[in-house]
Amino acid sequence: MNFQPDSNLDSFRQEVRLFLGRNLPADMPRRKDGMRSPRAELVRWQRILNANGWGAPYWTKEHGGTGWSVAQRLVFDEECAAAGTPSLDAFAHKLVGPVINYFATPEQKAEHLAPIFNGDRLWCQGFSEPGSGSDLASLRTRAERDGDHYVVNGQKIWTSYAHQADWIFLLVRTGNETKKQAGISFLLVDMKTPGITVRPIISIDGCHHLNETFFDNVRVPVGNLVGTEGEGWKLTKFLLNNEHATTADLPTLRRFHRQLQALAGTARACGVTLAERHEFLLRLARYEAELKAITVMVQRVAEMEQDHSPAAHAMGSMLKIRGTELQQKMSEFLVESLGDHGAVSYPDPHAQQAPTGATLPPQETAQGVATEMFFRRATTIYGGTSEIQRSIIARTLFHF
Template sequence: MHFQPDPMLDSFRQEIRQFLRQHLPADLPRRQDGMRSPRADLVRWQRVLNDHGRGAPYWAQEHGGTGWSVAQRLAFDEECAAAGTPSLDAFAHKLVGPVINHFATDAQKAEHLPHIFNGTRLWCQGFSEPGSGSDLASLRTRADRDGDHYVVNGQKIWTSYAHQADWIFLLVRTDPQAKKQAGISFLLVDMKSPGITVRPIISIDGCHHLNETFFDNVRVPAANLVGVENEGWKLTKFLLNNEHATTADLPTLRRFMAQLHALAASSRAGGMALAERHEFLLRLARCEAELKAIAVMVQRVAAMEQDHSPAAHAMGSILKIRGTELQQRMSEFLVQTLGDHGAVAYPDPHAPAACGRAALPMEQAARGVATEMFFRRATTIYGGTSEVQRSIIARSLFRF
């Protein structure tokens, strides 16, 4: 493949930067990490985007979206991250939204899409289960048909933001006799339904974004089934195959690099500025080289996705491995660069200093860094472990 970057992408970036300068409200808190923004900020930013025709940046025009290319969507994400905009609900916009657009009934679209556009219905994802790990097809949560309803029983785990979500898109087994991918269905479930219990999981970074979610005889209208019963795996593959080019989380890598450069210019060790220590600069240069290689790879995978190349899946797996491993190395590098200040974890990076005084410059630079390093330990696990990604790559080598 002779990959060439889109020559119009730079002008598109300038257009997005100008839009952000003009329309990002000055009083909206600037996001400095990968966590989902508070609901009020998310809804407010969603409405700003709606007012300027950018409310569904990841969808085709026929579904009410911008119709941007994969490369343009990536550029939009990168510029928003650089500007610190509130997040969008990625579960709604990038995952369940495209499924609803492509597979849902007109009634389901009328029920859910306006809320996604307005940011008034937050979503979570009910896929992972205890004991299943990355073997998603081994799920055991049951949904038994009872008249006009399904009765759901089972447990999901690592359910990000379930404690804030209004609805969950849920994989359930509707044919217990079928093996693996067969017999799975895709349900949309109101989180206020009786029988749903959400139990928090406080992660090692001190944050609460993960949960266990239990379903005890939860009655779900059969009208909430998306697609055909027992054919939910087809929808799952569609959902998981979207946005391979985003798996490296390039905006986060670039944020880490900016933080490292800022620390290099302002910090000293052993009586020398970090920017003068050759061992630090060598490590920084290696990270920069890897980051540039990943940035090029992201554009290659985006071009493959745009062309519907069958190689995009394997390339996306390579990108997932390289990108997530670099996230871990760079977040560790940041903690080490901070020295003693890196040993302090701030679960809330915006909280005041414990003694009530204003934070010193290095204390301010350290806010959230150790917490994020702990969070990034999971990047090689969620979204398909590195071992699973390597299996995908190996199988693909025999196909091409």
């Protein structure tokens, strides 16, 4: 691995900063946390990017994207996080979008890609079910063929932002093969289809971003099947293996680090600033060292992805474990460092005011910290639990 600074990447970073300085509207609220932006802000920002040729920053030019390298995509994410831009619809850009690009029919591409570019169609993911989370292939939601339609019955759970989504990409069982992975298919479903019911799940962070989604005789046109019937597991592996270098969520880790640095000189404990307390500085130094190590690991995985190395899969799993565990440790340390102020929760992550009766320190660093700490408890679960990631690492390294 080449550890020398990439001058081309430095110039690209400056290009992104210049773009953000010119195109990020002054009246657009700056995002301070890792939660998804409200729909109006997300859509507005997506349309600004699209109008300037950056509507698909993670896709190849062949598919209408920017054609950026993995390293450039990481720079784009980091600079957007530092500038506080609204989020993008990750389900569309990083998950179902690549599947549509590589496996969908021309008719499906014509139907779905333009609305993604313009922010007209938001997506959610219908994979996990009660009892079928880590063992995804054990899913029970069925789709029975009835003429030109599939009739879908079943339940999905932990469906993030289903209450805001226009469409869902859905794994369903269409066969009864002995090998459970062989009977799964991949459907695109309009959330307005009769028979779909979305019920909220309020998570420990006090927010509504999770849901359980029910399908009761939902009729889905056969033309909404991506790939062939029974090919859903192949498409799922492609989807889940995409963008290994992003699994550590480096922009979030760096944001936590900036927040801790800001607290060091402003927050006080026992009459002195945190920067004057050696135990605070020691922990901050340890997390900074871990952050630097993960940064190098991200660069290494990015190079592997660029070279299509088979080892990128195992390294991506290692990166997810290290990155998500560090997210949890740093968010907990932020809450601890704020003392009593760390207990102030913001059930609405986009609220500008503290709950009634709450008193914040002069700086705004405390806003939403407790809420995000609770949210980060899920990072070692979603996207493949840490236990599953360790199994992937063991199997892959044994194979090599």
